[in-house]
Amino acid sequence: MKTLSLFGATGSIGQSTLKLVDEHPDQFSVSVMSAHSNYEKLAQLAKEYQPDLVVIADSQYERALAACLLGTSIRVTSGADALCEAARIPVDCVVAGIVGFAGLMPVRAAVQAGQIIALANKETLVVAGHLIMPLAATSGATLLPVDSEHNAIAQCLVGARDEDINKVVLTASGGPFRDLSRTQMHHATKEQALLHPNWLMGQKITIDSATMMNKGLELIEAAWLFGLGSDRLDALIHPQSIVHGMVSYCDGSWLAHMGPADMRVPLSHALGYPRRLAWQAERLDLVQIARLDFQSVCHEQFPCFGMAKSVIGTDPADAVTLNAANEVAVSHFLSGKIPFGKIAEQVDTILSQKRLGSANGFDDILSLDQEVRKLARSVI
Ligand code: NAD
Ligand code: MG
Numbered sequence: 001m002k003t004l005s006l007f008g009a010t011g012s013i014g015q016s017t018l019k020l021v022d023e024h025p026d027q028f029s030v031s032v033m034s035a036h037s038n039y040e041k042l043a044q045l046a047k048e049y050q051p052d053l054v055v056i057a058d059s060q061y062e063r064a065l066a067a068c069l070l071g072t073s074i075r076v077t078s079g080a081d082a083l084c085e086a087a088r089i090p091v092d093c094v095v096a097g098i099v100g101f102a103g104l105m106p107v108r109a110a111v112q113a114g115q116i117i118a119l120a121n122k123e124t125l126v127v128a129g130h131l132i133m134p135l136a137a138t139s140g141a142t143l144l145p146v147d148s149e150h151n152a153i154a155q156c157l158v159g160a161r162d163e164d165i166n167k168v169v170l171t172a173s174g175g176p177f178r179d180l181s182r183t184q185m186h187h188a189t190k191e192q193a194l195l196h197p198n199w200l201m202g203q204k205i206t207i208d209s210a211t212m213m214n215k216g217l218e219l220i221e222a223a224w225l226f227g228l229g230s231d232r233l234d235a236l237i238h239p240q241s242i243v244h245g246m247v248s249y250c251d252g253s254w255l256a257h258m259g260p261a262d263m264r265v266p267l268s269h270a271l272g273y274p275r276r277l278a279w280q281a282e283r284l285d286l287v288q289i290a291r292l293d294f295q296s297v298c299h300e301q302f303p304c305f306g307m308a309k310s311v312i313g314t315d316p317a318d319a320v321t322l323n324a325a326n327e328v329a330v331s332h333f334l335s336g337k338i339p340f341g342k343i344a345e346q347v348d349t350i351l352s353q354k355r356l357g358s359a360n361g362f363d364d365i366l367s368l369d370q371e372v373r374k375l376a377r378s379v380i
Contacts, residue, residue: 001027002027002028002271003091003093004030004031005032005033005094007032007087007103008034008096008098008099008103009030009033009042009045010036010041010042011097016262016263017118017267023280024279027277028271030049030050031052032086034057034083035054036056036098037056037058037060039061039064043069046072046074050072053074054069054076055078055086056078057079057083057102059078083109084105084109087106088112088113093116093271094110094116095117095118095267096120099202099205101323101369104124104127104362104365108362112141114139114141115142116141117143117144118270118271119147120147120267122221125221126221126322127319127320127359128320129221129225129319130224130359131361132224133224133225143225144270145225146263147221148265149218150245151244151265151266152244152246152259152266153170153245153246154226156246156257157226164249164250165248165249166248167233167248168246168248170218170234170235170245171236171237171294172214172236172237172238173196173241174197174212176193176196176197178237178239181301185210185340185341188210188341190333193207197239198261199241199261199263201263208304210340211304212305213347215297215305216307216309219309220311223313230309233312236294236295236296237296238293242260242261243257244258244259244266259281260281262282265281268281311351315358316359317355317359320365322347325347325350325376327373328346329347332380346376346380349379350376350379357371
């Protein structure tokens, strides 16, 4: 029986994780569950999965959550520090499924505690890869990538030496606007942008997929995970989303990972680690799929992709800036304050300004993130 701590239990990654738990009640038990503010859903999940502890990030809902769980033995806590404390509780696997910058500090706490972490939250490595990777090396923590491309690549890299690797290639579906020009997508509605062709995910990552910022963030994530510079990293649009990642080796071999577009595939790899976890996965029918297409990403069409790629190898403060500017712009788009096309423009405006701080330590990153958010909110 493996014990799990599930951060972001109410989200898309949380739900996919729980579906795998449902298939294997004899193999997994959930010790900790967290959510941001949806206390009703968290309480309902807690009653079903009986964790020892639930944490609601927004403290104003702690009482309501506790009231829902009255009469159970489930402990209730709230707030940012409580999340970090929960991340340090020893378990067999910490699933990091919080979205955005908010995922950083709980992941840091889990890394400090030397845990095995199924890392879905890509923003952690985007903003703090330069601190998290060495911290994991010292504490003995294991980072198992859950982002499908990185999970795919990690599988293709087993046994590889650095000098063997020519290139690591992530695939991208191209999102809902793959075939539109920048002008055509400028006034795309929220509904259109949220209509991802291949994956069902949370809102933030779905918008990032439509701008292709997601693929840019993933290149940064890959740079830290696999220790590669941008010269050995690339992304290709692959509309079928069957191949998730590829590695080109010095001897002419390419290893590619294929699978259905279902996050339970990479999640099961991380949950089962170091073994493979059998589950009722859709079987790929390659005859029916018949063809796999690839095309390069057009930087003019998707400027967010190029902006993110350009911060690989520069001062880490740039990635913090890019990430915060993007989180604010995406939330402004989702709340109807700016048109779709403005997301890229706003990130560009903020990224071209003088750096607002450094990213030398976690405290620097937290305050830089705040400064950039302040500026980004004033830009609209
Ligand atoms: P989501 O919006 O569906 O869920 C986010 C979860 O985080 C929710 O449980 C929410 O309550 C919690 N949360 C939100 N804000 C928080 C805060 N301030 N403090 C604490 N908790 C907070 O998001 P998702 O699609 O599940 O994505 C989660 C992460 O996984 C993201 O970083 C995303 O990039 C990554 N990821 C997701 C997918 C996917 O298929 N959904 C695929 C690859 C990577
Ligand atoms: Mg991905």
